[in-house]
Amino acid sequence: MSESAEARRPSSRVLPHELPASLRDAGLANWIREPLDDAVDRRRRIIMPPAAAVLGTPASACQSALLAEARHPDTVFMMGDNPALPKLPPRPALKDFFLLRFRARARSHLLQSARVARENGLDEKVIMACLLHDIAIAGLLSANHGYWGAQMVAPYVDQEVSWAIEKHEALRYFADDSVGYTYPDAYIEYFGPDYDPPDYIRREYQAARQHRWYMTSRLITVNDIYSFDPDAVVDFDEFEDVVGRNFRQPEEGLGFDGSPVAHMWRTMIWPNNFL
Numbered sequence: 001m002s003e004s005a006e007a008r009r010p011s012s013r014v015l016p017h018e019l020p021a022s023l024r025d026a027g028l029a030n031w032i033r034e035p036l037d038d039a040v041d042r043r044r045r046i047i048m049p050p051a052a053a054v055l056g057t058p059a060s061a062c063q064s065a066l067l068a069e070a071r072h073p074d075t076v077f078m079m080g081d082n083p084a085l086p087k088l089p090p091r092p093a094l095k096d097f098f099l100l101r102f103r104a105r106a107r108s109h110l111l112q113s114a115r116v117a118r119e120n121g122l123d124e125k126v127i128m129a130c131l132l133h134d135i136a137i138a139g140l141l142s143a144n145h146g147y148w149g150a151q152m153v154a155p156y157v158d159q160e161v162s163w164a165i166e167k168h169e170a171l172r173y174f175a176d177d178s179v180g181y182t183y184p185d186a187y188i189e190y191f192g193p194d195y196d197p198p199d200y201i202r203r204e205y206q207a208a209r210q211h212r213w214y215m216t217s218r219l220i221t222v223n224d225i226y227s228f229d230p231d232a233v234v235d236f237d238e239f240e241d242v243v244g245r246n247f248r249q250p251e252e253g254l255g256f257d258g259s260p261v262a263h264m265w266r267t268m269i270w271p272n273n274f275l
């Protein structure tokens with residue numbers, strides 16, 4: 001083997017460190033990336049799980065153990081590209097996040113919702129809102145996803161679209177006979193038959209009902225299908241025209257346009273950054 005080939009040799013022979021029992025028992029091996037085949041500098045990288053992901057779980061107590069693990073001489077915290085994730089182009093567009101970041105099930109849900117909205121002959125704003133309504137769940141955070149999602153897209157879509165995305169979170173809990181919308185069976189499964197939405201959700205619902213854009217948000221819920229086919233393949237390109245007319249893609253790329261929400265997109269590009 002030549003010297004240069006030797007230098008390029010995959011690093012699969014690097015053995016994982018033997019973790020202290022305290023880390024193994026807490027399942028923290030998940031957060032420690034050993035330098036295997038794709039190692040560049042043969043360092044281990046520690047991913048510190050964000051507070052929102054671990055508060056209320058045993059993993060929350062392991063912050064100190066992970067900090068201690070990162071003090072090994074050949075170990076650093078994850079910053080920048082995680083080799084376990086596909087690399088995004090330098091000026092990422094909405095499509096790149098759909099294809100390279102969003103979780104498969106959520107991506108399929110969004111694409112199928114948008115397709116149903118289009119098949120129902122709805123306005124492009126509604127189709128766009130359906131396409132985007134759960135992107136926070138797909139790539140960032142689930143709790144308060146309507147609010148996160150609305151903020152993420154607000155600089156790039158019509159105000160009516162981001163408003164509708166925000167309010168769908170509350171409207172999902174309340175039936176509307178005028179459009180045949182009933183309380184979702186999925187919510188009975190998720191939360192139990194006795195789940196009672198909190199007061200702030202009720203207030204949001206009451207206020208949204210009086211708003212001139214109520215029906216735009218309501219139509220998200222109508223097309224927010226849970227009985228979707230997990231195997232259906234919907235191509236993002238089906239919506240290229242709708243996205244082109246209804247999503248102002250920043251020239252610098254999402255995450256780099258200096259907008260008030262750029263950090264949210266950067267968090268999806270590098271979700272494991274320590275800071």
Ligand SMILES: [Fe+2]
Nearest residue numbers: 133134168169
């Ligand atoms: Fe949702």
Ligand SMILES: [Fe+2]
Nearest residue numbers: 109133134224
């Ligand atoms: Fe949804």
